[in-house]
Amino acid sequence: xxxxxxxxxxxxxxxxxxxxxxxxxxxxxxxxxxxxxxxxxxxxxxxxxxxxxxxxxxxxxxxxxxxxxxxxxxxxxxxxxxxxxxxxxxxxxxxxxxxxxxxxxxxxxxxxxxxxxxxxxxxxxxxxxxxxxxxxxxxxxxxxxxxxxxxxxxxxxxxxxxxxxxxxxxxxxxxxxxxxxxxxxxxxxxxxxxxxxxxxxxxxxxxxxxxxxxxxxxxxxxxxxxxxxxxxxxxxxxxxxxxxxxxxxxxxxxxxxxxxxxxxxxxxxxxxxxxxxxxxxxxxxxxxxxxxxxxxxxxxxxxxxxxxxxxxxxxxxxxxxxxxxxxxxxxxxxxxxxxxxxxxxxxxxxxxxxxxxxxxxxxxxxxxxxxxxxxxxxxxxxxxxxxxxxxxxxxxxxxxxxxxxxxxxxxxxxxxxxxxxxxxxxxxxxxxxxxxxxxxxxxxxxxxxxxxxxxxxxxxxxxxxxxxxxxxxxxxxxxxxxxxxxxxxxxxxxxxxxxxxxxxxxxxxxxxxxxxxxxxxxxxxxxxxxxxxxxxxxxxxxxxxxxxxxxxxxxxxxxxxxxxxxxxxxxxxxxxxxxxxxxxxxxxxxxxxxxxxxxxxxxxxxxxxxxxxxxxxxxxxxxxxxxxxxxxxxxxxxxxxxxxxxxxxxxxxxxxxxxxxxxxxxxxxxxxxxxxxxxxxxxxxxxxxxxxxxxxxxxxxxxxxxxxxxxxxxxxxxxxxxxxxxxxxxxxxxxxxxxxxxxxxxxxxxxxxxxxxxxxxxxxxxxxxxx
Amino acid sequence: xxxxxxxxxxxxxxxxxxxxxxxxxxxxxxxxxxxxxxxxxxxxxxxxxxxxxxxxxxxxxxxxxxxxxxxxxxxxxxxxxxxxxxxxxxxxxxxxxxxxxxxxxxxxxxxxxxxxxxxxxxxxxxxxxxxxxxxxxxxxxxxxxxxxxxxxxxxxxxxxxxx
Ligand code: FES
Ligand code: FES
Numbered sequence: 025x026x027x028x029x030x031x032x033x034x035x036x037x038x039x040x041x042x043x044x045x046x047x048x049x050x051x052x053x054x055x056x057x058x059x060x061x062x063x064x065x066x067x068x069x070x071x072x073x074x075x076x077x078x079x080x081x082x083x084x085x086x087x088x089x090x091x092x093x094x095x096x097x098x099x100x101x102x103x104x105x106x107x108x109x110x111x112x113x114x115x116x117x118x119x120x121x122x123x124x125x126x127x128x129x130x131x132x133x134x135x136x137x138x139x140x141x142x143x144x145x146x147x148x149x150x151x152x153x154x155x156x157x158x159x160x161x162x163x164x165x166x167x168x169x170x171x172x173x174x175x176x177x178x179x180x181x182x183x184x185x186x187x188x189x190x191x192x193x194x195x196x197x198x199x200x201x202x203x204x205x206x207x208x209x210x211x212x213x214x215x216x217x218x219x220x221x222x223x224x225x226x227x228x229x230x231x232x233x234x235x236x237x238x239x240x241x242x243x244x245x246x247x248x249x250x251x252x253x254x255x256x257x258x259x260x261x262x263x264x265x266x267x268x269x270x271x272x273x274x275x276x277x278x279x280x281x282x283x284x285x286x287x288x289x290x291x292x293x294x295x296x297x298x299x300x301x302x303x304x305x306x307x308x309x310x311x312x313x314x315x316x317x318x319x320x321x322x323x324x325x326x327x328x329x330x331x332x333x334x335x336x337x338x339x340x341x342x343x344x345x346x347x348x349x350x351x352x353x354x355x356x357x358x359x360x361x362x363x364x365x366x367x368x369x370x371x372x373x374x375x376x377x378x379x380x381x382x383x384x385x386x387x388x389x390x391x392x393x394x395x396x397x398x399x400x401x402x403x404x405x406x407x408x409x410x411x412x413x414x415x416x417x418x419x420x421x422x423x424x425x426x427x428x429x430x431x432x433x434x435x436x437x438x439x440x441x442x443x444x445x446x447x448x449x450x451x452x453x454x455x456x457x458x459x460x461x462x463x464x465x466x467x468x469x470x471x472x473x474x475x476x477x478x479x480x481x482x483x484x485x486x487x488x489x490x491x492x493x494x495x496x497x498x499x500x501x502x503x504x505x506x507x508x509x510x511x512x513x514x515x516x517x518x519x520x521x522x523x524x525x526x527x528x529x530x531x532x533x534x535x536x537x538x539x540x541x542x543x544x545x546x547x548x549x550x551x552x553x554x555x556x557x558x559x560x561x562x563x564x565x566x567x568x569x570x571x572x573x574x575x576x577x578x579x580x581x582x583x584x585x586x587x588x589x590x591x592x593x594x595x596x597x598x599x600x601x602x603x604x605x606x607x608x609x610x611x612x613x614x615x616x617x618x619x620x621x622x623x624x625x626x627x628x629x630x631x632x633x634x635x636x637x638x639x640x641x642x643x644x645x646x647x648x649x650x651x652x653x654x655x656x657x658x659x660x661x662x663x664x665x666x667x668x669x670x671x672x673x674x675x676x677x678x679x680x681x682x683x684x685x686x687x688x689x690x691x692x693x694x695x696x697x698x699x700x701x702x703x704x705x706x707x708x709x710x711x712x713x714x715x716x717x718x719x720x721x722x723x724x725x726x727x728x729x730x731x732x733x734x735x736x737x738x739x740x741x742x743x744x745x746x747x748x749x750x751x752x753x754x755x756x757x758x759x760x761x762x763x764x765x766x767x768x769x770x771x772x773x774x775x776x777x778x779x780x781x782x783x784x785x786x787x788x789x790x791x792x793x794x795x
Numbered sequence: 796x797x798x799x800x801x802x803x804x805x806x807x808x809x810x811x812x813x814x815x816x817x818x819x820x821x822x823x824x825x826x827x828x829x830x831x832x833x834x835x836x837x838x839x840x841x842x843x844x845x846x847x848x849x850x851x852x853x854x855x856x857x858x859x860x861x862x863x864x865x866x867x868x869x870x871x872x873x874x875x876x877x878x879x880x881x882x883x884x885x886x887x888x889x890x891x892x893x894x895x896x897x898x899x900x901x902x903x904x905x906x907x908x909x910x911x912x913x914x915x916x917x918x919x920x921x922x923x924x925x926x927x928x929x930x931x932x933x934x935x936x937x938x939x940x941x942x943x944x945x946x947x948x949x950x951x952x953x954x955x956x957x958x
Contacts, residue, residue: 034894037899038883040902041883041890041896041899042887043874043876045833049832049835130823131816131819207900208837208932210837257898259899260934292840513898681937684936685934685936688938711840712838712843713842717934719928720925721925725939
């Protein structure tokens with residue numbers, strides 16, 4: 025029996041359940057407290073900064089020796105803009121850090137910060153993406169005429185022909201509000217100065233420790249070896265904690281400058297003002313369809329509001345260029361034209377958030393299919409059936425190669441399970457009673473396990489993607505696995521232990537996974553983009569396989585047989601088909617203490633492996649059933665089905681948890697959450713009273729079904745699964761709302777589809793809801 | 796700023812004498828002055844519930860209460876849930892078995908919220924449980940495994956109450 029595939033409970037949990045987790049704020053109470061003074065306006069010139077007498081306050085002038093954060097894409101259409109650690113001369117978004125205060129404790133720092141007066145001459149702000157693109161719009165950065173920071177364009181030669189021959193051309197425009205990843209633990213860091221060595225240890229709530237070390241060392245002009253970055257327990261990230269933020273560089277600067285320990289624990293308001301946001305996209309697409317519903321081509325104009333800066337290391341290209349490359353999704357069509365722009369505005373920087381562009385591009389394709397189906401008089405499931413990719417490997421119009429998946433099969437499994445006939449009958453019956461229920465489907469691909477080729481294709485100067493894993497068995501037979509990935513709630517340590525246990529024939533409890541410490545782990549790229557199980561998992565498996573070979577060699581020598589005759593299981597190295605065996609721990613002991621006997625192994629039991637895959641595509645079909653109250657405009661979700669194919673499931677319990685959590689965030693995107701700025705660029709949603717993550721009352725039970733395509737594209741057979749829930753759910757929910765409201769012909773939905781917005785649409789359709 | 800005050804809190808059955816400013820929240824006093832960092836702070840404005848503790852048996856947002864106000868009350872935090880021999884409380888065990896946590900940041904708040912309610916009434920229906928749990932936020936789990944964990948623990952606590 026293997027450990028892979030078991031719903032093993034997580035090794036991470038007992039400490040967290042007992043209140044013995046160790047988050048950054050749990051470690052920082054003896055350090056001096058840092059508070060940032062932030063811009064109260066979205067745009068303007070700094071005229072002066074008044075500092076209370078004797079207070080420990082620093083501004084850009086003190087940081088003159090530092091460099092701005094300025095990530096690069098090596099493309100002619102990219103405009104690099106720098107983000108200074110503290111604002112220099114001008115501010116470009118509300119909440120931008122202008123000064124930093126060091127106090128005895130948090131309360132003292134906050135009191136001092138309130139006495140720092142920043143005199144700013146405000147200028148008009150550019151907030152909305154289309155306003156920023158308008159002729160004559162005020163420029164946010166001198167480097168970026170027209171406010172465009174990056175622009176991807178392509179057009180296949182047959183596109184015009186496809187539109188000329190189309191039986192129907194369907195044009196739609198989709199819009200997503202701005203969302204915050206809103207991890208329950210905000211950002212925070214503790215920078216500890218070691219007077220003996222001059223080194224600083226930055227313990228911070230981050231997803232990408234090695235990258236952070238490089239980035240901070242670069243902007244501060246210090247040696248990387250003088251900095252250690254540790255990610256302790258991290259209270260959720262979802263992408264928000266993967267970028268280099270100025271606050272962390274300032275902390276390290278302060279620790280070195282003041283030669284003392286300093287800590288910054290962000291509050292929720294700051295997190296909304298200055299961490300990072302995502303979504304805020306407007307996608308206009310035209311689809312050319314044949315009379316039988318076949319999609320011939322797409323022409324797309326995609327606009328992403330990227331905020332005031334470009335996030336490091338992935339840059340502001342992350343959303344527009346992902347949309348550019350991946351819009352075709354699970355559909356097989358040849359002709360594609362696209363213009364995808366990243367537009368800078370006087371708003372908080374955008375950075376990756378679970379799904380990155382794919383919630384919007386899935387919404388776009390899935391709304392297009394539904395609208396086209398209605399226009400052509402085809403069943404929505406049938407139009408998808410005709411267009412889904414069925415032959416693999418498939419090459420998309422943008423050159424992406426899709427590995428085997430189950431786009432059609434997953435959809436048909438969902439169709440079966442949801443009971444379409446029964447639903448339609450119920451829908452009709454309820455409509456007669458004045459109640460409006462609807463069913464929405466969404467089929468999508470989730471590209472995951474992006475190795476260096478995928479990022480290099482974006483022309484990133486810093487190209488993430490590979491993972492190195494170091495696997496060491498100690499003389500007592502226990503294993504340490506050192507990874508560059510940096511899990512923060514995903515249960516990766518348990519899943520990797522399962523992988524290693526199977527390779528080495530030991531219990532997963534004998535495997536310890538070490539992550540999140542640049543002093544203790546190989547250089548790697550942290551945890552983001554559903555990469556950890558695929559890439560760190562792949563490298564772990566490869567390293568463990570090599571280690572297993574060494575153990576077999578040692579055992580074979582001691583048992584005087586050929587290594588091929590040895591199998592590793594149940595903690596034993598056994599000679600196959602005999603009852604002769606040796607405890608693996610004894611083999612380990614021998615490898616260290618009698619190494620002269622095993623010249624081929626070298627001393628000890630340790631091996632490493634590198635894995636850098638080309639990438640893989642998971643796929644899923646989501647189905648939502650909703651009821652819309654046409655009186656209030658309120659939407660409730662009564663059923664939610666996910667049919668998911670993420671290849672081999674290492675720990676199905678963890679996979680289901682990822683899906684359920686992702687779907688909840690997708691539902692939030694569809695119905696509830698929106699970061700709102702007013703026209704002057706003031707943030708109107710800076711608390712959980714205004715920004716509304718759903719609770720247990722809004723999120724339905726999620727029914728999850730798995731399919732398992734064994735893809736040759738990954739060494740473990742596992743495909744990424746972290747983001748799919750968030751990617752597919754918005755489209756399913758919006759399609760369901762549109763289905764519910766189909767008697768009124770309501771199609772132009774916007775996210776989040778709040779009661780206000782739905783009432784507005786009903787009013788325009790001539791229905792008068794209450795209020 | 797007001798002077799610090801010395802006061803004594805009864806936490807998990809133990810007396811903690813602290814010297815803290817009157818304006819300091821109970822959450823901060825627990826975390827910084829009593830070294831009980833299992834209680835987490837996620838918003839400091841009373842919405843997320845990560846800071847939930849029991850004060851005289853009732854779930855309370857410890858970020859919305861001053862430490863000094865808790866003088867004389869019986870306070871319970873996540874650190875006091877497990878038995879003296881270290882074995883997990885049925886709720887903790889259920890969260891572990893049913894994957895009721897991912898990052899674990901919200902977990903102490905959910906545990907204290909649920910334990911307070913279940914001790915008062917282990918006979919909660921599924922709807923009651925959902926309703927109760929909707930007072931706290933979790934960003935990772937999508938809630939269903941939290942609901943399931945509480946449901947399982949409730950059944951167990953009912954059993955214990957009867958035996
Ligand atoms: S920290 Fe107290 S409710 Fe959020
Ligand atoms: S487990 Fe992460 S917030 Fe609930």
